[in-house]
Amino acid sequence: MSFFLETLLGGLMSGMLYSLVALGFVLIYKASGVFNFAQGAMVLFAALSMARFSEWIPEWLGMDNLFMANVLAFTISIVVMFVVAWLIERLVLRHLVNQEGATLLMATLGIAYFLDGVGQTIFGSDIYKIDVGMPKEPVMMLESVFEGGILINKEDFVAAFISALLVVALSIFFQKTSTGRALRAVADDHQAAQSIGIPLNRIWVIVWCVAGITALVAGVIWGSKLGAQFSLSTVALRALPVVILGGLTSVPGAIIGGLIIGVGEKLSEVYLGPYVGGGIEIWFAYMLALVFLLFRPQGLFGEKIIDRV
Amino acid sequence: MFYRENGQFKTSYKSDQQIFPIPQDRWLILAIVAFAFLGIPFMVDEYLFRAILIPFLILSLAALGVNILVGYCGQITLGAGAFMAVGAYAAYNFLIRVSGMPALGAILLGGFTAAAVGIVFGIPSLRVRGLYLAVATLAAQFFWDWAFLRVKWFTNDASSGSVSVADIDVFGWIVNTPTDKYLFCLVILVIFSLMAKNLVRGSIGRQWMAIRDMDVAATVIGIRPLYAKLTAFAVSSFYLGVAGALWGMINLGSWEPAAFSIDRSFQLLFMVIIGGMGAIAGSFFGAAFIVILPIFLNQILPIIGGLFGLEVSIALVSHVEIMIFGALIVFFLIVEPHGIARLWSTGREKLRLWPFPH
Amino acid sequence: MSGRKIGEVILDLKNISLSFGGVKALQDISFDVREHEIRAIIGPNGAGKSSMLNVINGVYRPQEGDIILRGVHHANMDSYGAAKAGLARTFQNIALFKGMSVLDNIMTGRNLKMKANMLQQAFWLGAAQREELEHRLKVEEIIDFLEIQHIRKTPVGRLPYGLQKRVDLARALAMEPQILLLDEPMAGMNVEEKQDMCRFILDVNDQFGTTVVLIEHDMGVVMDISDRVVVLDYGKKIGDGTPDEVRANPDVISAYLGASH
Numbered sequence: 001m002s003f004f005l006e007t008l009l010g011g012l013m014s015g016m017l018y019s020l021v022a023l024g025f026v027l028i029y030k031a032s033g034v035f036n037f038a039q040g041a042m043v044l045f046a047a048l049s050m051a052r053f054s055e056w057i058p059e060w061l062g063m064d065n066l067f068m069a070n071v072l073a074f075t076i077s078i079v080v081m082f083v084v085a086w087l088i089e090r091l092v093l094r095h096l097v098n099q100e101g102a103t104l105l106m107a108t109l110g111i112a113y114f115l116d117g118v119g120q121t122i123f124g125s126d127i128y129k130i131d132v133g134m135p136k137e138p139v140m141m142l143e144s145v146f147e148g149g150i151l152i153n154k155e156d157f158v159a160a161f162i163s164a165l166l167v168v169a170l171s172i173f174f175q176k177t178s179t180g181r182a183l184r185a186v187a188d189d190h191q192a193a194q195s196i197g198i199p200l201n202r203i204w205v206i207v208w209c210v211a212g213i214t215a216l217v218a219g220v221i222w223g224s225k226l227g228a229q230f231s232l233s234t235v236a237l238r239a240l241p242v243v244i245l246g247g248l249t250s251v252p253g254a255i256i257g258g259l260i261i262g263v264g265e266k267l268s269e270v271y272l273g274p275y276v277g278g279g280i281e282i283w284f285a286y287m288l289a290l291v292f293l294l295f296r297p298q299g300l301f302g303e304k305i306i307d308r309v
Numbered sequence: 310m311f312y313r314e315n316g317q318f319k320t321s322y323k324s325d326q327q328i329f330p331i332p333q334d335r336w337l338i339l340a341i342v343a344f345a346f347l348g349i350p351f352m353v354d355e356y357l358f359r360a361i362l363i364p365f366l367i368l369s370l371a372a373l374g375v376n377i378l379v380g381y382c383g384q385i386t387l388g389a390g391a392f393m394a395v396g397a398y399a400a401y402n403f404l405i406r407v408s409g410m411p412a413l414g415a416i417l418l419g420g421f422t423a424a425a426v427g428i429v430f431g432i433p434s435l436r437v438r439g440l441y442l443a444v445a446t447l448a449a450q451f452f453w454d455w456a457f458l459r460v461k462w463f464t465n466d467a468s469s470g471s472v473s474v475a476d477i478d479v480f481g482w483i484v485n486t487p488t489d490k491y492l493f494c495l496v497i498l499v500i501f502s503l504m505a506k507n508l509v510r511g512s513i514g515r516q517w518m519a520i521r522d523m524d525v526a527a528t529v530i531g532i533r534p535l536y537a538k539l540t541a542f543a544v545s546s547f548y549l550g551v552a553g554a555l556w557g558m559i560n561l562g563s564w565e566p567a568a569f570s571i572d573r574s575f576q577l578l579f580m581v582i583i584g585g586m587g588a589i590a591g592s593f594f595g596a597a598f599i600v601i602l603p604i605f606l607n608q609i610l611p612i613i614g615g616l617f618g619l620e621v622s623i624a625l626v627s628h629v630e631i632m633i634f635g636a637l638i639v640f641f642l643i644v645e646p647h648g649i650a651r652l653w654s655t656g657r658e659k660l661r662l663w664p665f666p667h
Numbered sequence: 668m669s670g671r672k673i674g675e676v677i678l679d680l681k682n683i684s685l686s687f688g689g690v691k692a693l694q695d696i697s698f699d700v701r702e703h704e705i706r707a708i709i710g711p712n713g714a715g716k717s718s719m720l721n722v723i724n725g726v727y728r729p730q731e732g733d734i735i736l737r738g739v740h741h742a743n744m745d746s747y748g749a750a751k752a753g754l755a756r757t758f759q760n761i762a763l764f765k766g767m768s769v770l771d772n773i774m775t776g777r778n779l780k781m782k783a784n785m786l787q788q789a790f791w792l793g794a795a796q797r798e799e800l801e802h803r804l805k806v807e808e809i810i811d812f813l814e815i816q817h818i819r820k821t822p823v824g825r826l827p828y829g830l831q832k833r834v835d836l837a838r839a840l841a842m843e844p845q846i847l848l849l850d851e852p853m854a855g856m857n858v859e860e861k862q863d864m865c866r867f868i869l870d871v872n873d874q875f876g877t878t879v880v881l882i883e884h885d886m887g888v889v890m891d892i893s894d895r896v897v898v899l900d901y902g903k904k905i906g907d908g909t910p911d912e913v914r915a916n917p918d919v920i921s922a923y924l925g926a927s928h
Contacts, residue, residue: 110638523765525726527764
C-alpha cells in the first residue's frame, strides 16, 4: 500500500511539472494557433540562463550572497526570455500569419533547433547546477495512518506548490486583467479581436513572454533537481501527450492531463514495465494520447473541432 | 543549342507527357546519371564514398519517402526514423531467420514490412491532421525506439543490443568495397526515383496532391481520402524501410536503435523542407545539403575562428550546425516554402522562355 | 433551346430536413429535377441554398428525408458515393487544388475512370501509360470546349478569379457527370465573364445533355437560362415552377422585397 502511494505521489509530482510545460503549450496555442514545439528548447534556454547567470553574477560583482545572486539571475533570465519572445514574434510569427498549422509546427521545430544551438553556444553545454535553496531531504508521512508511512522528497512538494501557485496566478491574469481579456478575445477569433482594436502582434508577444516565464519556472525547478542540461530540451516531447489528452485549448486540461500522464507513466512503468522489459514510460504516454486522438480528438476538455465546407 | 522551350513544339500528348519534356533536361539528367555510374567510381577516394556519397544516396532515398508523404500528400510525419528502423530490423530478421534468403529480397521485404507498419500508424490520419497527426507519428517513433531496444527477439538476443550483418551478396556480386556499396545504392536510388516520379505524375500522385490541397473537394470529385492517405503512408514507409535497410546493412554494417532515433526523423523532415516539398529533385537537394553542411562547417569554422584568434571546439561546431539548420528551416518556410528545388526551377523557367518571357 | 428534350425525373428530393445543433438549415424541402433540364435554386443569403447542394452531393447528410437518384434511394450517400453515382459540382469559394497545374486539376476529375494499379503506375507500364494518354485526350477536349488552352500548364494559384471558376467547371465536366451542380458559378464576375459562363452552361446542357442544378444570386441570369426554379427562404421552400410562375408568386416577391437584393 505504501509503495503504491509513493509511486502515485511521485507520478503526481512529475505530472505537475508536465502540467507546467503543457501550460506553455496551451497559452500559445490559444492565442496564436501555433503549436510551439520550441517550448522544450525555451525551458532549456531559461534553465541555462538561470544557472549560468547565478554563477557569473557573483564573479562579476565580487559578492557571495547566494540569495541576491539568484534573484538577479532570475530577473535577468526573465528579461532574456522576453527578448526571445519578442524576437520570435518579430522574426518568425509575423511572417507566418494565416499559414497552416503544420507549417507553423515545422517553423517552431526550426526555432527549437535554433534556440538549442544558441543557448549552448552562449551558455555552454555541460551540466550546470541551479541552487535556489530547494530542500533536498526526504520526509516520512502518514506514519499514523498505516505502518511504515510513505517517503517523499520535500523538494517535490515545494515544486508542486510553486507550480500550483503559478497556475493560479495565470488563471487570475487571464480572468481578471484587461490584458487577459484581450488574450481570450484573440483566442476566440483573431479577426474579430483585431477589428475591435486589439493589437494582435502585441498580444502575441505577451503570450510568448508568459510562456517564457512558465518555461523559466519549469526550467528552474527541473534544473535544480537534475541540473540544467541538454536533456531538458526533450521535455517538450514528454509533455506533448499531456496536451493531447487534456485538450489543446484548455488550461485545466493541461493541469489534469499532466497529472494523469505523470501518474500513468509511473504506474505503468512500475506495474507493467517489468513484464515487457521496462522503459515503457514514453511510448505509453503516446499510446494513451493516440487512443484519445482516435476516439476523442479534442481531448478531455478541449473545444470540439468542427470542419466547415 | 540553347536551353529553352521557345520554338520547340510538341506534336503529340505523348511527347508532352514525358518525365522531362525538354530535351536539354533529358540530356542533362542522363549525363548526370551516366557520370555517377561511370565517372565517379574512378575519381573519388574511400573517404568521400564513406562520408558523403553513400550517406547521400541512402538519405536521398529516405527523403523521397518523406517527401511523398509530407510534400505530396500533405501529411506531416515526425516519425520517419521509426519506419527506417522497422525496415532495417525487418530486413535483418528476414536475412538471418529465413535460410537462403537473398540480401536484395531481405531489403525489399524490409521495405514491405515498413509499408505495413506505416499503414497501421497512418490510420489516425483519417481522423486527425496537422499537429495531431504529428503526435501519432511520434507515437510510432517512441514505440519502435523502445521495441528494438528492449524486445530481444528483434535483435536476435544480441547481448550488446547491436546487430550486424556480413557483406551482402546480390546475385553473386559481393558488395563489400566502398565502390560496390556506392554502386549498389546508386542503382536502387535511380530505380526508386524513377518509380517515385512516375507515381507522382500519374493518377495516384494527383490523388495525393488533391488531398493535400483541398480534401473536401477531392472527395467530391471521387477521391477516397482513405485510399489516398493510406497509399501515401504505405509508399512513403516502403521507401523509408528500404532506406533503413540500406543504412543499416550497407552504410553502417552493424547498428543500434539510436541510428534511427527521433533526431533522424527531424533530420529527414528538414531535408524535405530545405530541399523542396512536393518536388522529387528537392529530396536530393535536401539530402545533399544536410550531408555536406556539417562536413563543410567542420572544415571552415576552425579557419574562420583562427582568423579571430578563437579556438573552435567540436561542440561549438555542432551547436552552430543546429543553429544554422534551425534558422534555415524558418527561412525557407517563410521565404520559399518549396525549398531549393523551387529556387532552381524558377531560375530554369526564366531560361526556358528566354528571350520572350511574355 | 435547341434539340434537347427534357425527360423524366432523374433526381427526387423528398422532405429533406437538416440542422446543425439547434439551427435548422433546411426544413421539409421537396423538389425534383428532370433529365436534361437546367434547374435553379434561388433565395436570399442564408436561405439554405448551399446546404441544399451539400445535401444533394453527400457532403452533409440530412437528418430526415430521402434522396432518390434514378429510382435508387441515396439518403446515406457520402460525397464519394455521389461522385460515383454521376454527380459533379463546382464550389462557391473556388476549391481548386492550388498546388497543381490546370491540366492536373482537370485530370483529377478523371480519377474515378482510371483503373491502372499502383505497380503499373510506378513503372509506367502499358496500361498506365495508355490510360494517361486516353484521358488526356478527353481532358484536352474539355480544355478546348472551355477555351483555356493557353493556361493548361499554369499553376491554378496564379490564375485570375474568372479563369479559376472556369477551371473549376472544367474539373467537374471531366467527370462526365449526369448531373452537374453549380454553386454560384457567376459570383464575383464581371459582365463579360458572366456572359461567357452562361454560354458554357447552356452549351454543356445542350451538347452533352447534362442536367444542371445551379445556385445563383443574379436573378436576371437565373430567369434567362433556367427551365424551372426553386425558391428557398430561411430553410423553407416558398416557390417552385417556371421562371414566369416564380416571378408571379407573391411569397417570392415579398421575400425578395423584404431582403435587399
